Amino acid sequence: MAKRIDAKNLNIYYSKFLAVSEVNFTIAPRSVTAFIGPSGCGKSTVLRTINRMHEVIAGARVEGDVLLDGENIYGSDIDPVDVRRTIGMVFQRPNPFPTMSIYDNVVAGLKLQSGRISKSDLDATVEKSLRGANLWEEVKDRLNKPGSGLSGGQQQRLCIARAIAVEPQVLLMDEPCSALDPISTLAIEDLIQSLKEKYTIVIVTHNMQQAARVSERTAFFNLAGVGKPGQLVEIDETTKIFSNPTDQRTEDYISGRFG
Template identity: 70%
Template sequence: MSKRIDVTDLNVFYGDFKAVEDVTMVIEARSVTALIGPSGCGKSTFLRTMNRMHEVIPGAYVTGRAVMDGQDLYAPGIDPVVVRRQVGMVFQRPNPFPTMSIYDNVLAGVKLNNRRMKKSDADDLAESALTGANLWSEVKDRLDRPGSSLSGGQQQRLCIARAIAVQPEVLLMDEPCSALDPISTLAIEDLIHELKNDYTIVIVTHNMQQAARVSDRTGFFFNIAGTGKPGRLIEMDDTATMFSAPSVQATEDYISGRFG
């Protein structure tokens, strides 16, 4: 189910502005890849290129290749909607649809994709997605309540349930814990550990400890030429190596807190 992504010479533009330059990396299947680096160095922009979400901004485009399971996500004729079905996204702030029930929130993406289901199939899918997001036991008796009635940490797990209900192969997470308290953060981190058995996961985080705890590999982004210049992937390695013996001085300076 989960897929590896091979990125080669990827550049991201917003009109004339180059936001990300010459990124080449392998995102391994069934693993967690963390992207770290200071604000404004292209981590989230790069993340959004993996499911073509950046294209919703007028004038945004990409050069280079991002190949998943032998298919270039940017090849002519590839439908971005299909890409987004295969590559799910969880955002920084929990964003359940406020007027929808917990149940309808989980199935929103599935219905958007025009999948018609019998009620029993929809019930099974909602239960399996909520179970996968470690939320079923907490909400099974109030599925008709608004998604917005849940706590922040529960809302974020509801958004994860909504993402996995579509049955993607890859899950992108853009600082999924930055708006959460420590207990909710721990719940999400535990969940990420479980989800990597079934999904390829890429997480952007500003929390060094979190990157060290949840990821198998870590990539460090930095705009080495200064603010307003393109972000680049400076170094990427197994997380244990990155945090104990990085090969680039800038990586060590960032991880040790000397800047950023």
């Protein structure tokens, strides 16, 4: 089942440097939330804290809470590996494993998670995941070919198939279309709309038109000033953010006065 996400008094550090301060938000299950804002304001940093990817960077740490259906994923008894199984991630550039086939790319995470699985179960997972990523019809006759031989848009959908093969409840996407052509971008956006029926989705994007197209809610991040931490300025219904934001800084950004 898709999960609700709550961030409470979240402060994110790189060693002693406070990168993002006092972030609070709620993200509903089975919805799409977009993070927008200028470069360097902390959007991707906040995204990575939601599945504890931030802490793999040396010296990085988090203060505050990130709750998944009320359970703090930063609790002392929580295994970060389990968190990352529950909260999948798709990165900015497609990153299929270059030496693996399309088939093996899809089940790579599943094999690590579950150990020995029957061939019939693997076959079923591959087809289900590729169908879920709207890629099955394009690759079903070449599953043993390298994943790196696909087009950029197909590779990104393959990475999405790999992410959903382990059946997460949340899917994080860090600018998943920034390296893609317009046709591939449209395919990913259509896919996001179908995936939200099962998953809670959070997407970082520099493309405000994309945020308006795919999300129900939008969070605007900005820098507090030169040398100061990033901050969440406001989060609201996407239509309100783009038509009648509460904060003047949001209005200035979406109208092109800065950024």
